[in-house]
Structures are given as structure tokens and as C-alpha cells.
Amino acid sequence: MSRTLAEKVWEAHVVRHGTGAEPDLLYIDLHLLHEVTSPQAFDGLRQAGRPLRRPDLTIATEDHNVPTVDIELPIADPVSRTQVETLRKNCADFGVRLHPMGDAEQGIVHVVGPQLGLTQPGMTVVCGDSHTSTHGAFGALAFGIGTSEVEHVMATQTLPLKPFKTMAITVDGTLRPGVTAKDVILAVIARIGTGGGQGYVLEYRGSAIEALSMEARMTVCNMSIEAGARAGMIAPDQTTFDYLRGRPHAPSGADWDTAVEYWKSLRTDEGAEFDAEVHLDADDLTPFVTWGTNPGQGLPLSASVPDPEAIVDENERVAAEKALSYMGLTAGTPLRDIHVDTVFLGSCTNGRIEDLRAAADVLRGHRVAEGVRMLVVPGSMRVRAQAEAEGLHEVFLAAGAEWRQAGCSMCLGMNPDQLKPGERSASTSNRNFEGRQGKGGRTHLVSPLVAAATAVRGTLSSPADLV
Amino acid sequence: MEAFTTHTGVGVPLRRSNVDTDQIIPAVYLKRVTRSGFEDGLFAAWRGDEQFVLNREPFRAGSVLVAGPDFGTGSSREHAVWALMDYGFRVVISSRFADIFRGNSGKQGLVAAQCEQSDVELLWKLLENEPGTEVTVDLTRNTVVAKDFTAPFTIDEYTRWRLLEGLDDIALTLRHADDIATFERNRPGWLPNTEPVPVS
Numbered sequence: 001m002s003r004t005l006a007e008k009v010w011e012a013h014v015v016r017h018g019t020g021a022e023p024d025l026l027y028i029d030l031h032l033l034h035e036v037t038s039p040q041a042f043d044g045l046r047q048a049g050r051p052l053r054r055p056d057l058t059i060a061t062e063d064h065n066v067p068t069v070d071i072e073l074p075i076a077d078p079v080s081r082t083q084v085e086t087l088r089k090n091c092a093d094f095g096v097r098l099h100p101m102g103d104a105e106q107g108i109v110h111v112v113g114p115q116l117g118l119t120q121p122g123m124t125v126v127c128g129d130s131h132t133s134t135h136g137a138f139g140a141l142a143f144g145i146g147t148s149e150v151e152h153v154m155a156t157q158t159l160p161l162k163p164f165k166t167m168a169i170t171v172d173g174t175l176r177p178g179v180t181a182k183d184v185i186l187a188v189i190a191r192i193g194t195g196g197g198q199g200y201v202l203e204y205r206g207s208a209i210e211a212l213s214m215e216a217r218m219t220v221c222n223m224s225i226e227a228g229a230r231a232g233m234i235a236p237d238q239t240t241f242d243y244l245r246g247r248p249h250a251p252s253g254a255d256w257d258t259a260v261e262y263w264k265s266l267r268t269d270e271g272a273e274f275d276a277e278v279h280l281d282a283d284d285l286t287p288f289v290t291w292g293t294n295p296g297q298g299l300p301l302s303a304s305v306p307d308p309e310a311i312v313d314e315n316e317r318v319a320a321e322k323a324l325s326y327m328g329l330t331a332g333t334p335l336r337d338i339h340v341d342t343v344f345l346g347s348c349t350n351g352r353i354e355d356l357r358a359a360a361d362v363l364r365g366h367r368v369a370e371g372v373r374m375l376v377v378p379g380s381m382r383v384r385a386q387a388e389a390e391g392l393h394e395v396f397l398a399a400g401a402e403w404r405q406a407g408c409s410m411c412l413g414m415n416p417d418q419l420k421p422g423e424r425s426a427s428t429s430n431r432n433f434e435g436r437q438g439k440g441g442r443t444h445l446v447s448p449l450v451a452a453a454t455a456v457r458g459t460l461s462s463p464a465d466l467v
Numbered sequence: 468m469e470a471f472t473t474h475t476g477v478g479v480p481l482r483r484s485n486v487d488t489d490q491i492i493p494a495v496y497l498k499r500v501t502r503s504g505f506e507d508g509l510f511a512a513w514r515g516d517e518q519f520v521l522n523r524e525p526f527r528a529g530s531v532l533v534a535g536p537d538f539g540t541g542s543s544r545e546h547a548v549w550a551l552m553d554y555g556f557r558v559v560i561s562s563r564f565a566d567i568f569r570g571n572s573g574k575q576g577l578v579a580a581q582c583e584q585s586d587v588e589l590l591w592k593l594l595e596n597e598p599g600t601e602v603t604v605d606l607t608r609n610t611v612v613a614k615d616f617t618a619p620f621t622i623d624e625y626t627r628w629r630l631l632e633g634l635d636d637i638a639l640t641l642r643h644a645d646d647i648a649t650f651e652r653n654r655p656g657w658l659p660n661t662e663p664v665p666v667s
Contacts, residue, residue, distance in 0.1 A: 015650040016643050021624035025643060027650050029658060037544065039500035048637070055663035065498065079498040086500045095666040118659050130543040130567060144567055146545035148574035148636070156640045158647055162623070194485060195537040195563050228540065230566050255657035262655075294485050294540070315484045315535060315584075322483070412542075414494040431541060433489040435512045 002269035004166045005235050006201040009141040009266065013124050015158055023160040029123040031153050032109045033060035033096065035087040036414070037128030041151035042090040050155045052094040057157060059118065060091050060098040063108045064414050068377050068404035071101050080415065107380020107406040110134040110348040114218065115382055117247025121236035121263040126153055131348045131430065132231075133224040137217035138244075139236035139266045141201070144225060164230055165199050165275040168268075170206040173282035178463055180358070181216035182350060182428070182447035184208070184280070185223040186288040186298045192278060194296040197229030200276065203268060204234050208282035214243040215354045222349045223430050226295040235267045287462045289335055290432045290445040292323035297432075299335065301450065301462055307331035326434055327442050328422070335460050338444070342425040343374040343455040344437070345448055346404075347411040350428035351379025355448040356387050360395040362452035362463045367400050369458030374401035375417060377409040401455065413438045426454040468576045470633030471606055474557045476530030478602035478613060479520055480594040484535035488568065491539065491547040505546055506553035521554075525599035531558045533590050533602075539568025539579075548575045558604045560611060560620065562587050573626035574636060580604055580620035582611060589616060606631055 003011070016025040031054075038060070045052060052058065065080045075081035084101070091098040099106040105116065110131055113119045119135040125142035126132060128150040135142035149159055169188055189196075202224050204217075212220070217234050224232030241260055244250045251259045290298040291305050297320070299306065308320035308331065324331065329338070345351075345359050356378065368374045376396045378384035384406055387393055393403045410417040411429035413436065419425055421440025428451050432443040444460060453461040496508030513519045520526045532551070538561040539547060548571045551559065559577065562584035572579040582590075593616055594600055602613040604620070606627060611618045622630075629636070640647075 016646045018625075021628065023625055025640060025646070027647070027654075029654075030661075036497050040502045040545075043500075043502070050637070056660045058663070059661040064494075077498075083498050083500055091664075093666065095663045097661050097664055118661065120659060123658070128543055128545075130541065144543035146543055146548070146567060146571035146574065148545060148571065152637050152640065155637045156644075156647060157651075158640060160625075160636065160640060162625075194540055195565075198537075198563065198566055225541075225567075228537070228565060249659040249661075251657040258655070259657050294487070318482075319484050412489075412494045414497065431487075431489065433487045433541060435493055436489050439493070439512060 002272035004268045004272045004274060005139060005203055005233055005266055006141060006164065006166050009122050009124065010163055012122065023162045025158050026124060026161050027158055028126050028153050029057060030113070030118055030125045031058045032113055032125065032127035032132070033058060034063050034109050034129065035083045036064045037147050038090065038150055039083065039086045040147050041154055042094065044151040045154055052096070052154050053157045055095040058096050060087060060096050061106055061109050061112050062087060062101050064408045064412065066101050066407045067415050068407050068409050068417060071405045104381050107382065108348045108351060108408055110222065111351060111379035111383065114138070115380060117244055117250035120244065120250070121240060122266050126159065130225040131222050134218050134222040134348055136221040136224065136231050136233040137214060138240055139233060139263070141231055141233065143231040164201045167197065167200040167202050167276040167278065168274040169202050169204050169278050171204065171208040171280045171282050172206040173208055175208055175282045175285060178287060178449060179285050180447040180449060181212055181219040183285055183288040185220045186290065186295070186445060187280060187285055189223065189227045189296050190298045191280065192227050194226065194294050195228045197224060197227035200229045202227065202229045202232045204232060209234060210237065213354060214239055215352045218352070219349055223295065226430055236263045287447060287450050289450060289460055291327065291329060291335060292320065293326055293432055293434050295430065295432060295445060297323055298445065301335055301460060303335055305329045305331050305333045305335065338460045339424065339458055340426045340444070340454055340460065341372060341423045342419060343372060343451050344410045344425055344427040344429060345374065345451050346377030346379065346409055347429040348379060349430045350448050351377060351383065353383050353386050355428065356383065356392050359448040359452040360392040362449055362466070363399040363456065364395050366456045366466065368455045372455055372458050374455045375404060375410060376401050377404040378406050380406045410437050412436060426451050426460060468633050468635060471576055471578060471630045473603060473605040473607065474530065475601050475603040476557065477525055477528055478531045478533055478590065478594045478600055479526045479529035480591045481520060481532055481534040482591060485537045485540055486534055487541035488539055488544050488547040489541055492544065492550040497544060497546050502549060503553060505550040509550040509554045530555050531560065531602040531604060532556050533560045533587060533594060536561060536563040536584060538564050540565040543567045545571045548572050548577050552577050560587065560590065573630065576630060578604060578606060578622065578630065580611060580622060582618050582620045586618035
């Protein structure tokens with residue numbers, strides 16, 4: 001029988017099929033931990049007297065809460081410090097490898113896993129973080145879970161789950177220069193809506209997806225959750241294998257050949273049926289930005305702030321009115337006329353080396369506009385080291401941007417990197433929710449190219465506007 | 468987990484769609500390492516507004532939240548469920564829930580009852596016209612009742628069974644420990660190992 005990629009990976013991990021209303025029991029190959037969603041789960045294990053079943057399939061890093069300056073000093077906020085120290089104690093007590101602040105491999109959990117070669121095609125990967133969908137770029141089935149499920153995986157290395165439905169997102173054609181993976185996924189979310197993917201695994205396919213680098217594929221899969229989907233996947237191919245070869249945890253020698261042979265079978269079969277299908281033409285896409293307070297409220301940069309009156313659906317209209325009021329925007333204003341105070345380049349969506357290179361190329365020879373601050377926060381210490389080896393940090397510093405240590409930073413404003421009330425950002429992160437980047441802060445989601453051009457002009461811009 | 472069969476409490480109309488988990492509890496409230504006391508972060512940004520529904524009597528003591536579609540989108544933070552429960556909510560009614568939020572609710576004993584949007588609208592009108600109206604959510608019959616309003620709701624059958632029985636998921640799974648061990652013996656040897664550290 002013909003099967004989709006998601007169905008193949010699912011079937012390969014079923015420990016036990018459920019009967020009737022009972023879910024399947026699915027084996028988990030890799031469990032990623034961080035300081036925010038794990039402490040209560042470790043406590044649950046202790047209280048029940050249960051061991052951590054597979055420390056060898058578990059790894060932790062400090063990312064959500066950590067400062068991105070003065071990391072050699074104790075964390076100033078005592079509550080944040082306690083949370084980080086709790087993770088360190090838990091990892092020591094249960095034997096989990098941890099990459100703490102200052103470690104050469106520390107960074108955002110979804111940047112660290114792939115760069116270590118821990119994320120591989122056909123695996124099941126979970127983490128108490130919704131952006132775990134990132135790892136689907138390798139053809140893994142990867143999804144975010146809550147703290148109860150984190151404890152469940154710790155205790156059993158499995159999860160009881162009902163199979164997800166499947167949706168094909170086919171993007172054919174060629175992306176124009178200046179149009180990136182971020183623009184693709186923002187356009188997908190604007191098309192299907194923030195609830196459009198509920199209950200589905202999205203499989204991104206088509207010539208425009210195949211042409212993307214691994215890092216760009218991670219950007220696409222990362223934001224699957226923003227369309228409501230549990231996971232996003234891309235079939236592994238030569239690009240995937242080339243990325244993985246030689247990484248610290250990738251198979252080697254004869255194991256490599258065995259693994260690649262298996263990985264090549266991880267494609268949706270000819271004739272397999274998806275529960276839903278969506279098509280986009282890559283040639284039609286242009287730089288995309290959000291104007292509202294959910295990631296589905298986006299438009300091409302060349303458009304204007306929409307008029308809620310023109311929206312037929314009542315819930316959508318009310319949502320748009322509330323969004324414009326929160327964002328301090330007036331219908332009809334060209335998006336290019338919107339001034340920002342802050343530009344944030346980083347996050348598990350766009351904090352990898354290619355993102356930094358792309359932004360540096362735009363910034364080279366320019367200055368960040370008067371009155372605008374730009375934060376550049378590498379996704380991991382390894383990304384940071386690579387950027388410094390290439391001299392990218394000098395480009396950022398010469399332009400007047402701040403060059404920070406690795407972490408989630410202003411993506412969710414859990415550490416001191418926050419917007420003040422009323423401040424407006426162009427941000428390469430993944431969520432423009434009310435208050436996400438700081439209470440009262442206003443967020444426009446953009447690609448790294450748009451972020452850099454916006455930093456230079458002070459208004460939402462693309463690199464083409466700098467010429 | 469405490470078993471849930473039926474609950475009656477004051478209904479709270481929340482006329483908003485896409486209530487994401489950053490609205491339910493902002494990230495700055497997620498720094499605690501304990502599992503209680505999250506009620507202070509619930510809808511933190513909105514609670515500064517004295518007109519916000521939870522700042523008004525008799526909604527302040529509500530325990531059945533009636534929200535717009537796509538409730539609980541965004542982050543996987545289970546803290547969103549803890550905040551709702553710590554405040555006193557036992558049920559959230561919406562026409563659409565985000566998947567992870569729905570899952571987290573089921574693990575904690577918060578009932579995520581999915582109703583038709585037209586029924587949500589009727590319930591909103593009733594709760595706004597007659598503030599303090601009590602809503603009864605009966606998990607044995609899958610019904611929402613308030614005065615002469617009655618509507619069915621849906622919930623995943625397995626979650627419903629677990630809630631009715633008050634069963635712990637981990638204990639249920641550990642009944643199949645042999646199956647897990649068998650599966651593990653057959654995993655390919657080349658799969659990655661995180662190189663754990665010796666327990667200190």
C-alpha cells in the first residue's frame with residue numbers, strides 16, 4: 001500500500017497499536033530538554049520514584065531564560081537563576097548530558113540538535129517546545145509536547161498518540177532573488193490560517209522546497225506550528241545527507257551506508273493520498289511581513305495595512321480590529337511606511353549561520369538607522385563561533401548592531417531582551433502575539449534580509465529598497 | 468489525576484478568537500520550578516484592564532470559560548493549563564482548540580469541550596445577558612447545560628475515558644513495559660546516542 005512519509009515514520013515507531021479509541025504507543029528516538037518545561041517533569045519522576053528510562057536518548061541545553069550579555073556573571077534575576085540551576089541539578093541527578101551557558105555547544109535546543117547530527121531522517125524527536133517541528137526538515141517526525149508528556153517520555157521513552165492527518169504543501173517553481181524560506185512559510189500560514197493545520201503533519205514538497213538548503217528547510221518546518229500543525233516534514237535527499245555527513249553524532253563507516261540506504265526509502269510513495277493538499281507557486285512570492293498579532297496576519301511587503309471593514313468573517317474582522325488597535329496601525333498605511341524601534345535577528349527560526357550571512361551581506365557598508373537598535377543573537381555558540389571566524393560580527397558591529405551570546409532572547413522575552421510598551425520590532429522570530437516580545441511590544445515578523453534592510457532604513461524594507 | 472464526571476460553575480464569556488498561550492500566561496511567568504501558583508499570570512496583560520471579564524463580578528469566581536475559536540494556539544507551555552486550573556477553571560468551551568493545548572488539558576484534568584461556534588455564540592449571549600449564570604458540563608453525557616440552553620460537545624473518546632476514571636497516563640503505559648523493551652531490542656544500532664554522563 002502506498003504511504004506518505006509521515007505514515008512511514010509513524011509505523012516504524014509503533015510499539016503497540018491501540019484498539020478502538022485507544023491511541024498507538026509511539027517510541028521516541030530523541031528527547032530534547034531545556035530549563036523551562038522540564039523542572040516539573042523531573043519532580044514528577046522523583047515523586048513517583050521512577051527512573052529516567054533512556055538518558056542516552058536525552059539531551060539538555062539552556063536557552064529560553066539565559067541572558068545574552070555578561071554570561072560569565074551569575075544570572076541577575078534570581079527566579080531565572082533558580083530555573084537554570086534546577087536544570088543543572090536535575091541533569092546531574094539523572095545523568096543527562098547538558099550544554100550549559102558558556103559551553104561551546106550551548107544554544108537554542110532546535111539549533112543544537114541538528115548541528116550535532118543528533119537529528120536524523122526517520123527519527124521521532126520531541127521536546128517541551130512547540131518549535132520542535134524544526135527537526136522535520138530532516139524527514140524526522142518531530143513535535144512539541146507539554147510538561148506531562150515530557151515526564152511521560154522520561155519515564156517510558158514513548159507517547160500514547162493518535163495518528164496525525166497528513167497535508168501536502170507543494171511549492172513549485174523558483175524563488176526570486178530576495179525571497180527566502182521565511183517568506184514561503186509566512187505565505188503558507190497566511191493561506192491556510194493559524195488553525196488550518198490543526199491535527200495535521202504538513203509535508204512540504206515541490207521543486208522550490210527541494211532547492212532549499214537544510215537551514216532554509218528548518219526555517220520552513222519551524223513555523224509549521226504557527227499554522228496549527230503538530231509537525232512539518234521534508235523528505236530527506238542528497239542535501240540532507242551532505243549536511244549530516246561528518247557531524248559528531250551522525251553514523252560513520254559501514255553504518256553510514258546502511259543509514260543512507262534506509263533514509264532513501266523515506267519518501268511519500270507514488271500514489272499515496274494526503275488528507276488535504278495546498279499548492280503555492282514560488283514565482284509569485286515576494287518578501288512577506290506580518291501586520292497583526294497572529295502569524296496568519298501577513299501580507300507582501302508591497303501591500304498596505306488591511307481594512308477590517310473589508311473582512312467578511314465576523315471573528316476574523318473583530319480579530320483584525322483588535323490587532324490594528326494593539327499594533328497602533330491605521331488601515332491603508334503602506335507597510336513600507338511603518339517605523340520600527342528595534343530589529344531582532346535570531347531565534348530557532350532564523351538564528352543559523354546562513355541567516356547571519358544573509359543579513360550581514362545586506363548590512364555591509366551601511367549603518368543601522370538613527371534611533372533603531374539591532375540585536376544580533378546567534379542561535380548557538382557554534383553559530384556564533386562560525387560567524388566570528390567569517391568576520392560577520394565585525395560587519396554587525398560596524399553597522400552599529402549589538403553582537404550577543406546565544407539563546408532564545410527576544411523571541412519570547414523571557415530574559416532581559418524585551419521590547420518596552422509601545423515599542424515596535426521587525427523580528428526574524430516566529431510569533432507576533434500580543435506582548436510576546438515584552439508587555440505592550442509590537443512585532444512584525446520578517447526574513448533576515450528584510451530585517452537587515454529595515455535596520456538600515458528604519459522602516460519595513462527589503463534589500464531592493466537600499467539600492 | 469482527580470476523576471471528572473460533571474461540573475457546575477459560573478460561565479465566563481471570553482469573546483476573542485486565537486487566544487494564544489502567550490495571552491493565557493506570558494513567558495515571564497514561566498520561570499517557576501514548582502507546579503502551583505500560576506493563577507497570578509493568567510491573562511496577565513488583560514487583567515490590568517478593569518473592564519476585562521475576570522475583573523468583573525460575578526465572573527471573577529467563574530470556572531467554565533467560553534472562548535472564541537482556536538483557543539490555546541502557540542507555545543506548548545503546559546503552564547497555560549496550570550494557570551487556568553490554579554485560577555479555578557475546570558472547563559474551557561471553544562469551537563476549535565490548538566492540538567498541544569488540548570493534549571495538555573487532558574493530561575491535567577481540564578476539560579476542553581468542543582462545541583459548535585453557533586452554540587458558543589448562544590452561550591456568550593446568555594452569559595452576557597444574565598451574568599452569573601451557571602453552566603453544567605456533564606462528561607458522562609457530553610452535554611453543556613445552562614438554564615434552558617443545552618448543547619452537545621465533543622472530546623476525544625480515550626481522553627474522556629481517562630478523565631472519567633481519573634487515570635494516570637504513565638501508569639497505563641508502563642503496563643506495556645514488555646512491548647517497549649521488545650521494541651528497544653530491535654532498534655538499529657546506528658541511531659544516535661547522546662552520550663549521557665555518569666550520575667553524580
